[in-house]
Amino acid sequence: MHFCRYPSPLGNLLLAEEEDAIVYCQWEDTIDEQMIEKWTEDKEQNSVLLTEACHQLTEYFTQKRKTLNLPIRLNGTSFQLLAWEGLQQIPYGETLSYAGLARQIGREKAARAVGNANHHNPLMIIIPCHRVVASNGELGGYAGGTPRKAWLLEKEKGHNKL
Structure with missing residues (x-):
């Protein structure tokens, strides 16, 4: 590799x-x-x-591209692969709750499992797990740290505060 x-x-x-x-x-x-x-x-x-x-x-x-178009290969459980596919459907600049993503992939009661799959996402940015937030609008977790998650979400909204 x-x-x-x-x-x-x-x-x-x-x-x-x-x-x-x-x-x-x-x-x-x-x-x-x-x-x-x-x-x-x-x-x-x-x-x-x-x-x-x-x-x-x-x-x-530099906000010249909204999605990364690269050949990828994922290794994970069938649930992780399903969750990661769902992440790829969240549009640039938008967010979805963990529960919303669980509903979107047909696993309505699996919000915590969605969070766990996000935590094990091997392709940060490419598969935008930073776009998933808590149901109350708070950031929730992020394997790269919540300050990075906040920055990425602000950047995508066009309001970079760095």
């Missing part, structure tokens, strides 16, 4: 590809370093896919 670091406005994102698909996009400060010890860093930036992913992330962070 090859990976690179993308210097986002919120800290480095670690992106990894395997067999011509992005399989990982996480905040570097939230991951276990042992996990990436067997990966190969793409320091020369020879990977066309990782280069394109970084280009699209730059466009996203």
Whole structure:
């Protein structure tokens, strides 16, 4: 597996590809370093896919792009895959509650399981789990930290406060 670091406005994102698909996009400060010890860093930036992913992330962070269009591959339980598919349906600049996402995927009583699936989303930003909030409108959790979640939501609404 090859990976690179993308210097986002919120800290480095670690992106990894395997067999011509992005399989990982996480905040570097939230991951276990042992996990990436067997990966190969793409320091020369020879990977066309990782280069394109970084280009699209730059466009996203500069509000020139609303969705990332990259080949991805997900590994998870059938419920996680269903929840992650639902996340991809939430439009840029909008939010949905955990309960709303559970209803949307046909699992009305599974709001907590949706939250758990969000927590294990391997493709932050690409699969926009930051767009899911609590039913009362509060942010709820985010594996990258709630300050990042708040920033991303504000950025998508066009009100970057950094």
